[in-house]
Structure formats: C-alpha cells, structure tokens
Amino acid sequence: MRLRMRRHHISMSCLFSFLISELLFVVRGSLAVLLMRSRISVVVWTELILRFIHGIRKSRLLLCHHVNRHLLCQFHTQFPLTIQSSYTxxxxxxxxxxxxxxxxxxxxxxxxxxxxxxxxxxxxxxxxxxxxxxxxxxxxxxxxxxxxxxxxxxxxxxxxxxxxxxxxxxxxxxxxxDIVSGHLSPSIMDIKMGANTWPPQSPEDYITRCLEKDRETTSINLGFRIEGFHIYRSEESDLWKPEKQFIKSFSAQDVRLVLKKFVSSNASPDLDLNPDCAFASIVYGGSTGILAQLRELKAWFEVQTIYRFYSCSVLMMHGKGGSGAAVKLVDFAHVVDGEGVIDHNFLGGLCSLIEFISKATQDEYPNKTCLKDSENNRSSSDNCTCE
Known part of the structure; x- marks a missing residue:
C-alpha cells in the first residue's frame, strides 16, 4: 500500500479531532503517516496507525495519551522510543x-x-x-x-x-x-556518594536545597551518606527497613554501627543490641567481597576522566546468609562530562566508604577476626590521597 506523506499546520487546540479524522481516512483505504509540529516520530505514528488498522480497540485512547505526553514532555522527543505491545x-x-x-x-x-x-x-x-x-x-x-x-x-x-x-x-x-533479580532475601544499602551532590551550573535554588541536605546528613563530613537500606535477619520474613527520617539523622558513629548491622544476623533498631557481624567475612572480606569490589572501582576512578558522577549511589547487597555480595552504581541523572579531570568528589567519598567498612567491625571488637581474609588481601592503595 502506498504511503501518503502530508504535512499539516494546525493548532494544538484541534489536534485530537484532526487526528481522528485522519485515522478515519486511513480506514477508507489510504495509510497516512503524519509529520506534525509536535515532533512525534514517524516510527511512533506508523506503529499506532498499523495497530488501528489491525483492529486494536484501544488505539484512539493510546494515541490521545501519547499526544498529551508529548505536549507535556517534549524533552524526550529527541530520543527514538519503542512502543510496548501491551500497556496493561x-x-x-x-x-x-x-x-x-x-x-x-x-x-x-x-x-x-x-x-x-x-x-x-x-x-x-x-x-x-x-x-x-x-x-x-x-x-x-x-x-x-x-x-x-x-x-x-x-x-x-x-x-x-x-x-x-x-x-x-x-x-x-x-x-x-534488575540488579537484585535472582537474589534470595537480599539485604540492600543505598549510599549516595560525594561531599557535593549537585552538578556544576545547577540553579541557585537547587544548590541551596542540596547543600542543606548535605549539611544535615553525613555527606560533607564523610563524603557519603546512607540513603536507605533494608536488612533481612535470620528468618526470611524478618525484615528491618527504617524510615527515611531515621536514616537522615545518622551521625558518623551511626554509620559505623549500621555497616556492622548490615552483615549481622541480629540486625535491629535497638541501639543497645550489639551486632554479631556473622556475615562480615563473607560479605565484606575475601577476593570477591564488597571491599575488593570497591577497591576495583576506586582503581578505575583514580584514572578515569570521562565522567563526573554527581549524586550517584553505590548499591551494596548480599543474599541470605551473606551469599552473592555485590556492588552496583545507580542513578545517573546528574552525570557530566569529565573534561579530562579526575572525579575527586566521587573518589573522595569512595575512599572514605572503603575506610569505614574496613574499620566498622573492628572498632568495638579489636580481637574479632571477622575481616581477616579482607585484611590479608588489603592493598596499600587504601591510603587515599583524595583532595
């Protein structure tokens, strides 16, 4: 069937009625692919019209929603999008x-x-x-x-x-x-990196809000802050997930305590209950533990100058019994060009996090050897020189 391409100049106020008339025109025998000022891509129009021709009853409603979304969010029209076959x-x-x-x-x-x-x-x-x-x-x-x-x-x-x-x-x-898919009862901790969480050239009001939050939390003092976590204890259904306001008030000492609880079988909001660090050697230690993974990342950040990662998070996780310890980076809405400069803001926070984890289970238990494997593999590169 021959495609008829026509460019129409119409007002947005009558856009929907115009589109319906065009679709009816298609039913009469000709396929019209529209190139509108709203910048909706030809690929999107073609797929929507084909769906209509094949008798999908929701085409009009879908088209109406799709047009409204483009009118409100024109920022993403510069990117090619794929239409999901089912919207349920x-x-x-x-x-x-x-x-x-x-x-x-x-x-x-x-x-x-x-x-x-x-x-x-x-x-x-x-x-x-x-x-x-x-x-x-x-x-x-x-x-x-x-x-x-x-x-x-x-x-x-x-x-x-x-x-x-x-x-x-x-x-x-x-x-x-889905980075947690496949993990059984995963304990997860989200850690926002950097003493400075806003990118350059940010609006003044946004900088003010970020700076206020950085000062209220441990971001400025430690170079990172805990954004959220949940920890599975001995039973699969026994989950500790504190409220956001509780986490926001953490001091440096609280961070040390939570890093211990993260690898304990008796994790609890009870501050008088000492964490047992039952999984510390499995989760933090060894050649594949979280500390080893963080040091790999650190080695890359010491040389990479491609990106600067503002307000990015390190996600730490492990499964039931401390299995499958893993580190992932997430949230990249504020990444900027590195411009050939090392990202000291992220690197400084990473150095601090490595140090905190290394010492977390030893401060109150100097004779405990829960991180023995990790310390045996510890590199002298842990002595960071981040400014």
Whole structure:
C-alpha cells in the first residue's frame, strides 16, 4: 500500500479531532503517516496507525495519551522510543527491594520490574531525563570502558514507552537490568556518594536545597551518606527497613554501627543490641567481597576522566546468609562530562566508604577476626590521597 506523506499546520487546540479524522481516512483505504509540529516520530505514528488498522480497540485512547505526553514532555522527543505491545500493568510489578528514591506506590510515579529480570525506570522530565539517557547510551557504546568495570553498572536495554504507574498514561522508561533479580532475601544499602551532590551550573535554588541536605546528613563530613537500606535477619520474613527520617539523622558513629548491622544476623533498631557481624567475612572480606569490589572501582576512578558522577549511589547487597555480595552504581541523572579531570568528589567519598567498612567491625571488637581474609588481601592503595 502506498504511503501518503502530508504535512499539516494546525493548532494544538484541534489536534485530537484532526487526528481522528485522519485515522478515519486511513480506514477508507489510504495509510497516512503524519509529520506534525509536535515532533512525534514517524516510527511512533506508523506503529499506532498499523495497530488501528489491525483492529486494536484501544488505539484512539493510546494515541490521545501519547499526544498529551508529548505536549507535556517534549524533552524526550529527541530520543527514538519503542512502543510496548501491551500497556496493561499486569505484566509489571512494584520492586519490593527498592530502598530509596521514588516508589510506585500510593498512585505515585515510580519504577517497575518484570519477571524477565528487567527494571523499568520512568525517564525524568527536563534535563535530568535527557542526561541519564545520554549517559547510558554513551557508557554502553564507549569501548574504552574496561569490561571488569562494566559489571558494576546496570545493563542498558534502551527505552520503552509503558503505561505509567501513576495512571497518567504512556510514559517513556529506561529499560535496565534488575540488579537484585535472582537474589534470595537480599539485604540492600543505598549510599549516595560525594561531599557535593549537585552538578556544576545547577540553579541557585537547587544548590541551596542540596547543600542543606548535605549539611544535615553525613555527606560533607564523610563524603557519603546512607540513603536507605533494608536488612533481612535470620528468618526470611524478618525484615528491618527504617524510615527515611531515621536514616537522615545518622551521625558518623551511626554509620559505623549500621555497616556492622548490615552483615549481622541480629540486625535491629535497638541501639543497645550489639551486632554479631556473622556475615562480615563473607560479605565484606575475601577476593570477591564488597571491599575488593570497591577497591576495583576506586582503581578505575583514580584514572578515569570521562565522567563526573554527581549524586550517584553505590548499591551494596548480599543474599541470605551473606551469599552473592555485590556492588552496583545507580542513578545517573546528574552525570557530566569529565573534561579530562579526575572525579575527586566521587573518589573522595569512595575512599572514605572503603575506610569505614574496613574499620566498622573492628572498632568495638579489636580481637574479632571477622575481616581477616579482607585484611590479608588489603592493598596499600587504601591510603587515599583524595583532595
């Protein structure tokens, strides 16, 4: 069938009625692919019209939502998007192991997961969304990134338009690896890195808000802060997940204590209960433990000048009994070009975190050897010279 391409100049106020008339025109026998001023891509238009021709009854509603989304969020029109074949939320779930950030609960917009090990993160509006999308695209295609460093980042599978979790209609999502998929009862900790959590050229009001939060937490003093965590104890259903306000008030001493509780079988909000550090040697120690992984990252950050990672998080996790200890980096909405300069802000926080974890289980237990394996493998490079 011959494609008839026509360019129309119409007002936004009558856009929907115009589109309906065009679709009816298609039913009469001709396929019209529209090139509108709203910058909706030809690929999107073609797929929507084909769906209509094949008798999908939701095409009009989908098109209406899609047009509205483009009018409100024109930032993402510069990126090619893939249309998900089904817009029902039945195939998606709210992540049960999310410990920080926006969550898809209570009618709010947040990430979703499926049963195939993929994590769908709504593309943020404005510059944040375009920055994160650009980072994943750049990082995925950059051949200078060592393979052993790539494993610390979620695998990027492109973008996809899905029904938003808040019911607002189709919304572009980043499709990423679900990094906790496959872990049994994972204990997880989200740690925001850097003494400075805002990128250069940020608006003054945003800098003020970030600086206030950095001062209220341990960011400035330690170079990192704990954003959230949950810890499974001896029983699979026994989960400790403190409220955000409780975590926000942490002092440096509290951070040390929580790092011990993170690898304990008796983790509890009871500050008088000493953590047993039962899994410390498995989770933190050894050649594949969290400390070894953090040192690998540190070695890369000591030389990489491609990116600067503002407000990025280190995600630490381990499974039941301390198995499967892993480190991942997440949240890249504020990554900027490295401009040939080492990212001392992130590196300084990483050095501090390594030091805190190394000493966490020894401060109150000087005779305890729970990190013996780790200390035997400890490199002299732990003596950071970060400014």
């Amino acid at each position: 939320l039945d195939m998606f779930k709210v992540p049960v192991h999310q410990v920080a950030g926006h969550q898809a609960i209570g009618g709010k917009l947040g990430p979703l997961v499926d049963d195939d090990g993929r994590f769908y993160k709504p593309l943020q509006s404005g510059e944040r969304g375009s920055t994160e999308k650009a980072f994943y695209t750049s990082f995925s295609s950059n051949t200078s990134i060592p393979e052993d460093i790539r494993r610390f980042f979620p695998v990027f599978h492109g973008t996809q338009v899905l029904e938003a979790s808040d019911g607002s209609g189709p919304c572009p999502h980043l499709v990423l690896q």
